[in-house]
Amino acid sequence: MVFDQQTSLSVGPLFSQPIPLTFETPYMHPYEPTEKSVSTHSDNESEPSHEISIDPDTVISQEGETDSDIIWETSGLGSSVERSVQLLLDSPVIWERPDPHVITESGRAVGESHSAMMGQVYSMDVQARVRGVEAMLSRVAEENQPLPDELLWALADSSESVRTTAASGIQNLPPSAMGAAAQQRLSEYILSVYASMDANLIAPVDDVLPYLRRWLTQ
């Protein structure tokens, strides 16, 4: 899941325990959080703001370094009120192990029932990501599920085999799984990539775009 420099995430309502949010960066550029702590805010005015603590020694370094994770702990959030947390980062990040209570940018819950598959999709291990993509493709093909965000994001993955698996898999989906709505969704994603002018996204998508021609001509 690729975020822009400032991304809002909704954090789910069931905070009986601190929730570790783990990030990794698959990109070549190191980043640091621009702030060492962030505040939450609530739609409910009676609820006080809370600080989310960030390990002050946290520095995310180059791709492939296993000790580069950053832990953001939502300590002190014992509330049942849904909050939004503004993450201030100076380069894109990807969720590594999404918590079941975290709701993605698109509003789709990464629920516990999908956690194993999603764990693969967000893994640092390329083969695991490929398996995750294949699992999503099967679900779309066999159960007529809408295209998941993660399958679209896989088109811009840093690994060529993940990208190719996703793109050729989408290419070979049956028309029943790629109806007008799915085609529109794919088209919107591709347009948003190119309109972003972000070379980190455009270059990988450029690679696999010809696979998608079947669904994007309209």
Added chain:
Amino acid sequence: MTTTLENSTEVLTRRRAAAYALGKMKVDEAAELLVRGVWADDPLLSWSCAEGLHMLESTAVLGDWVNILQHPQDTIRILAVSALGRIGGPEALRALRAILFGEMESDYNMQLQALQAITNYSQCEAVPILIEVLEQSPRLRSTAANFLRQITNQEIGDHPDDWRQWYQ
């Protein structure tokens, strides 16, 4: 994508993105739409459509590229010359000759691009034209001689007579 590009009320960056994507995917059916876009009022949209059309490498739009040689944007004119070189064939070669020998309105940058485009042709098509350029265009002589050396692997200077002698 075609719907997005066609829609004049659509946001410009999305129309440009669609033009690029259609070219990148080599959607030949979009050629006519891209050609229309090249002549759009917005210079950025024109450029993206030209870029998309260039990526198509479609022989069906050869005549359109010849027209685009007269486009008001110089970068698009140069792209048109490059497209002719990539598409190839006798009609494109005639247009490239016309650019090099002043038989159609062109500028120095277009002529340089035309020299480069000529090198995409076979040696027996390219060499006589490049020698002719040595003879007729002092301004292009040095570049033409460089291309001649490149495609023939001959270490001959810039003088047209030396090349003519070698070629006969």
